[in-house]
Amino acid sequence: MKTINILGATGSVGTSTLDLVEREPDRFRVRALTANCDVDRLAAAAIRTGAELAVVADATCLPALRDALAGTGTRAAGGRQAVCEAARGADWTMGAIVGCAGLGPVMAAIEDGGTVVLANKEPLVSAGEVILAAAARSGATLLPADSEHNAIFQCLEMAHPERVRRIILTASGGPFRDWSTDAMRAVTPAQAVAHPNWSMGAKISVDSATMMNKGLELIEAARLFPVPADRIEIVLHRQSVIHSMVDYVDGSMLAQLGPSDMRVPIAHTLAWPDRMTTPMEPLDLVRIGRLDFEEADPVRFPALRLAREALDAGGARPAILNAANEIAVAAFLANRIGFLEIAAIVADTLDRFDPPPPGTLEDVLDVDAEARRLAEDLIQGSGSRVEDCVV
Numbered sequence: 001m002k003t004i005n006i007l008g009a010t011g012s013v014g015t016s017t018l019d020l021v022e023r024e025p026d027r028f029r030v031r032a033l034t035a036n037c038d039v040d041r042l043a044a045a046a047i048r049t050g051a052e053l054a055v056v057a058d059a060t061c062l063p064a065l066r067d068a069l070a071g072t073g074t075r076a077a078g079g080r081q082a083v084c085e086a087a088r089g090a091d092w093t094m095g096a097i098v099g100c101a102g103l104g105p106v107m108a109a110i111e112d113g114g115t116v117v118l119a120n121k122e123p124l125v126s127a128g129e130v131i132l133a134a135a136a137r138s139g140a141t142l143l144p145a146d147s148e149h150n151a152i153f154q155c156l157e158m159a160h161p162e163r164v165r166r167i168i169l170t171a172s173g174g175p176f177r178d179w180s181t182d183a184m185r186a187v188t189p190a191q192a193v194a195h196p197n198w199s200m201g202a203k204i205s206v207d208s209a210t211m212m213n214k215g216l217e218l219i220e221a222a223r224l225f226p227v228p229a230d231r232i233e234i235v236l237h238r239q240s241v242i243h244s245m246v247d248y249v250d251g252s253m254l255a256q257l258g259p260s261d262m263r264v265p266i267a268h269t270l271a272w273p274d275r276m277t278t279p280m281e282p283l284d285l286v287r288i289g290r291l292d293f294e295e296a297d298p299v300r301f302p303a304l305r306l307a308r309e310a311l312d313a314g315g316a317r318p319a320i321l322n323a324a325n326e327i328a329v330a331a332f333l334a335n336r337i338g339f340l341e342i343a344a345i346v347a348d349t350l351d352r353f354d355p356p357p358p359g360t361l362e363d364v365l366d367v368d369a370e371a372r373r374l375a376e377d378l379i380q381g382s383g384s385r386v387e388d389c390v391v
């Protein structure tokens, strides 16, 4: 019996994880579930699974959670520290909080040892070195749930990186992959969150539309796999059937294929090193018929260039990129800035802020906070240089 924590249990990845866990009650026992403030969904999941603990990060939502769980066997808790405490004590912990808000809880899970599954890519982008050092200290096993990184994990001979010629990250290109820059100027939040292939939370859907998601994944791949960054490439693959590939020096290329459903990579991490059944239909290759590949376009999608530059420069640059992007995406979703301004705000924040490399978690948090403040100033002043970023 594996004990399970799900951080971000009410979100898209959290719900997919619960679906798999609930199908096998003899194999998995839920210890803790967390959310920000979606009390209804959190309490319902806690009651269904008989979770020991349910936690809301927003402490103002705790009274409602207590009411919802009154008379059940599930304890209720609230506040950011309580989320970190909930992250400990399980054999297997899913990190599926959105954004850098997941950093503290993921670090707590890693420091506790056990298996920590990372869907939540932003902490790895901002604090990759700190997270990997903590995992090395505690002996925690990190497994990637992001479909591309899970695909690479399945194809890569980790012990022999010298045998790898390239890692190829596939990208669907998002809903605007065929749009001109001019057409993208008027994109609305509703259009941006309507991904053609995947059903996901709002933030990652916007990241997919700007292709910042692929940029974050590039940095994530460089953190997770022992292959130099210049050997990690991005290829547009609009069908999202191949989730990524590893090209070996002898000319063999290994790919992982599967439906566009996060339950496949999550199931891989839940059962690893074993396998488990999932409710997904097998891929119908004849119906799919063809697989297309194209070059990704860093001119129409400047986020790709910004992420590559941040990765190459290292130090604080990825943390600044991520923090500015989180602020800009939230502003876009709130109709405060236009779609093209997201990458422009990120570029401007990177231009204005160049601190020394962060050495500790506190340093990363300081960089993150200052980059957020600068990005917010830029949004309030509407001073971003959109044209600089798109031409």
Ligand code: NDP
Binding pocket: 007, 008, 009, 010, 011, 012, 013, 014, 034, 035, 036, 037, 038, 039, 057, 083, 095, 096, 097, 098, 099, 101, 102, 119, 120, 121, 122, 145, 146, 147, 198, 199, 200, 201, 202, 203, 204, 262
């Ligand atoms: P969602 O927006 O659907 O869910 C986010 C979860 O995080 C919710 O449970 C939410 O709680 C919780 N949350 C939000 N803010 C906070 C906070 N400040 N503190 C604590 N908890 C918080 O996101 P997704 O499931 O789409 O994505 C989660 C992560 O996984 C992201 O990092 C994303 O990039 C990554 N990912 C997602 C994929 C997908 O298919 N969705 C694929 C690959 C990676 P509440 O409901 O109460 O707001």
